[in-house]
Amino acid sequence: MSTQMYKPGSYPNLPPPPGTVGFYGWIRNNLFSSISNTLLTIVSVVLVYYLIDGIIGWFLFDAVFDADSKIECRKINDGACWAVITRRVGQFVYGFYPEAERWRINISFLTMFIAFAPLLYPDLPKRKWLLWFSGIYPFFAFILINGGFFGLAKIEYSLFGGFMLTVILGVTGIVCSLPIGILLALGRQSKLTVVRTLSVCFIEFMRGVPLITLLFVASSMLNYFMPPGTNFSILVRVIIMFTFFSAAYIAEVIRGGIQAIPKGQYEAADALGMNYWQTTRFITLPQALKISIPGIMNTFIGLYKDTTLVVVIGLLDPLGIGRAALADTKWNGLSTETYLFVALFFFVSCFAMSRYSLWLENKLNTENK
Amino acid sequence: MVTNKKNSSKSVIEIREMHKWFGTFHVLKNISLGVKQGERIVICGPSGSGKSTLIRCINRLEVHQKGDIIVNDVELTGDLKNLESIRSDVGMVFQSFNLFPHLTVLENCTLAPIWVKGLPKKEANELAMELLTRVKIPEQALKFPGQLSGGQQQRVAIARSLCMQPKIMLFDEPTSALDPEMIKEVLDTMIELAETGMTMLVVTHEMGFAKKVADSVIFMDEGEIIEQNDPKNFFNNPKNDRTKLFLSQILNH
Numbered sequence: 001m002s003t004q005m006y007k008p009g010s011y012p013n014l015p016p017p018p019g020t021v022g023f024y025g026w027i028r029n030n031l032f033s034s035i036s037n038t039l040l041t042i043v044s045v046v047l048v049y050y051l052i053d054g055i056i057g058w059f060l061f062d063a064v065f066d067a068d069s070k071i072e073c074r075k076i077n078d079g080a081c082w083a084v085i086t087r088r089v090g091q092f093v094y095g096f097y098p099e100a101e102r103w104r105i106n107i108s109f110l111t112m113f114i115a116f117a118p119l120l121y122p123d124l125p126k127r128k129w130l131l132w133f134s135g136i137y138p139f140f141a142f143i144l145i146n147g148g149f150f151g152l153a154k155i156e157y158s159l160f161g162g163f164m165l166t167v168i169l170g171v172t173g174i175v176c177s178l179p180i181g182i183l184l185a186l187g188r189q190s191k192l193t194v195v196r197t198l199s200v201c202f203i204e205f206m207r208g209v210p211l212i213t214l215l216f217v218a219s220s221m222l223n224y225f226m227p228p229g230t231n232f233s234i235l236v237r238v239i240i241m242f243t244f245f246s247a248a249y250i251a252e253v254i255r256g257g258i259q260a261i262p263k264g265q266y267e268a269a270d271a272l273g274m275n276y277w278q279t280t281r282f283i284t285l286p287q288a289l290k291i292s293i294p295g296i297m298n299t300f301i302g303l304y305k306d307t308t309l310v311v312v313i314g315l316l317d318p319l320g321i322g323r324a325a326l327a328d329t330k331w332n333g334l335s336t337e338t339y340l341f342v343a344l345f346f347f348v349s350c351f352a353m354s355r356y357s358l359w360l361e362n363k364l365n366t367e368n369k
Numbered sequence: 370m371v372t373n374k375k376n377s378s379k380s381v382i383e384i385r386e387m388h389k390w391f392g393t394f395h396v397l398k399n400i401s402l403g404v405k406q407g408e409r410i411v412i413c414g415p416s417g418s419g420k421s422t423l424i425r426c427i428n429r430l431e432v433h434q435k436g437d438i439i440v441n442d443v444e445l446t447g448d449l450k451n452l453e454s455i456r457s458d459v460g461m462v463f464q465s466f467n468l469f470p471h472l473t474v475l476e477n478c479t480l481a482p483i484w485v486k487g488l489p490k491k492e493a494n495e496l497a498m499e500l501l502t503r504v505k506i507p508e509q510a511l512k513f514p515g516q517l518s519g520g521q522q523q524r525v526a527i528a529r530s531l532c533m534q535p536k537i538m539l540f541d542e543p544t545s546a547l548d549p550e551m552i553k554e555v556l557d558t559m560i561e562l563a564e565t566g567m568t569m570l571v572v573t574h575e576m577g578f579a580k581k582v583a584d585s586v587i588f589m590d591e592g593e594i595i596e597q598n599d600p601k602n603f604f605n606n607p608k609n610d611r612t613k614l615f616l617s618q619i620l621n622h
Contacts, residue, residue: 265469267430272457272481274481
């Protein structure tokens with residue numbers, strides 16, 4: 001090996017030794033760095049192979065996708081009996097929403113992505129125009145799903161169910177709780193005693209009570225507190241409870257973000273002559289929300305999964321539909337398949353939210369970009 | 370040496386028998402100070418002497434409890450209208466820069482002109498680019514503060530203040546958080562600013578800057594103005610013992 005001599009100050013930038021960086025470098029450093037690590041890698045690969053081999057077989061290769069009952073399933077093969085899902089997939093997705101009207105749900109669901117796109121992706125082309133649609137969307141979706149306008153048949157809330165109910169509860173709760181949470185967080189920091197006290201009371205009460213209790217209140221008692229003559233449907237009452245509950249959590253998460261902002265930021269804004277609302281809008285919130293993204297997303301995911309609690313007050317969310325399916329004598333005993341399917345649906349939604357939040361955190365990171 | 374061109378002898382800042390307490394601690398004691406338009410004043414003194422607090426009182430980042438502070442003929446009171454008008458006339462540069470990390474350099478400079486002064490976005494951008502050119506970093510306009518060196522950040526902070534077209538500039542130890550090799554670029558920017566006739570109050574330990582630029586140097590200790598003089602007499606012929614001690618401590622190394 002030759003060692004070349006360089007004049008002081010003229011040493012060139014050399015590439016790292018081969019096999020220390022890149023794909024091979026990673027494999028060597030992480031999987032085969034020592035004898036024990038190499039052994040561990042081999043044993044793990046073998047174990048994972050056997051596990052996956054058995055599971056995949058049950059899930060896929062030995063599974064039955066179409067049959068009339070559990071007994072028929074077992075006659076065909078001994079894997080999972082997905083027939084319980086495929087035969088009732090309509091109910092799992094739409095609940096008891098009339099089959100002829102299901103297109104309304106489909107359109108609402110697909111257009112929801114168009115409505116969310118400009119909110120979630122700030123760099124989208126023609127964002128300003130799409131934002132108009134985002135503003136109209138809640139009314140659009142309400143009219144479409146609920147009906148009663150423009151010749152659309154009115155659909156009773158009691159027929160709502162399945163994943164559609166989860167998405168309605170979850171998305172409405174998430175969208176409404178963020179602004180309320182922000183206002184509560186600001187209120188809690190306010191110099192005005194009345195505003196601060198009210199915010200603190202609301203937050204502490206909502207956080208101090210189990211969600212299930214709030215749902216029971218929503219289902220049985222809330223109408224007593226309302227002015228006579230008003231009669232919110234159970235669905236609206238439940239959404240209000242979900243929104244308030246998660247708004248209280250969001251408020252505390254955002255308060256943490258606000259308190260993490262250095263005092264110098266406010267001083268700089270003050271020194272430039274900015275008033276409270278300008279400072280809040282341009283300095284405080286952008287930074288506080290950015291810091292709070294992981295916490296906010298945590299709360300959102302929690303809220304989304306908590307929508308399954310509505311099963312206790314008789315709404316037919318996916319778990320309710322699943323229980324109804326299992327109560328059918330034809331499908332008795334297929335709880336593994338049913339709950340796995342529901343779990344998969346929740347996992348996919350929550351994983352997507354989690355990935356989005358990671359992407360957003362990365363995008364908003366302005367240091368060493 | 371910068372020549373002393375006074376546009377007029379009108380006082381732009383008038384402080385009369387001003388006192389301030391932090392809780393029960395008496396930080397500023399009976400401060401009286403007049404600053405004329407175009408005048409450049411350097412304030413020095415040991416840490417804890419109240420010098421930062423004094424200039425922070427001038428744009429009411431700190432609230433004084435007794436006495437009067439009059440800036441541009443407007444008295445500083447709890448009145449929000451007065452406060453906003455004073456703050457857009459008085460620029461401030463901080464020791465820790467305090468740039469907004471989530472905004473680009475250009476946005477840092479245009480935010481207040483657009484929203485506080487109502488300048489159209491295009492004009493604000495042009496003004497900001499002009500001032501960024503003056504502090505010699507126009508090429509960094511689209512970067513974020515976290516990507517710049519300390520000296521560059523402080524120059525952006527100066528440009529950001531100047532974008533409000535202030536009549537008075539306050540500097541609160543602008544070079545204390547900088548690495549030695551970056552102090553010069555910030556001081557050069559400040560010297561250039563002084564040459565334009567800007568009224569400046571500078572809290573600093575950079576005595577070279579004081580000798581070169583200041584019309585008047587103030588020494589503060591324990592909340593009092595101990596001595597005020599023109600730089601030549603201040604450095605060569607200090608009268609008070611505490612001033613002498615302070616100068617010997619910071620100049621002899």
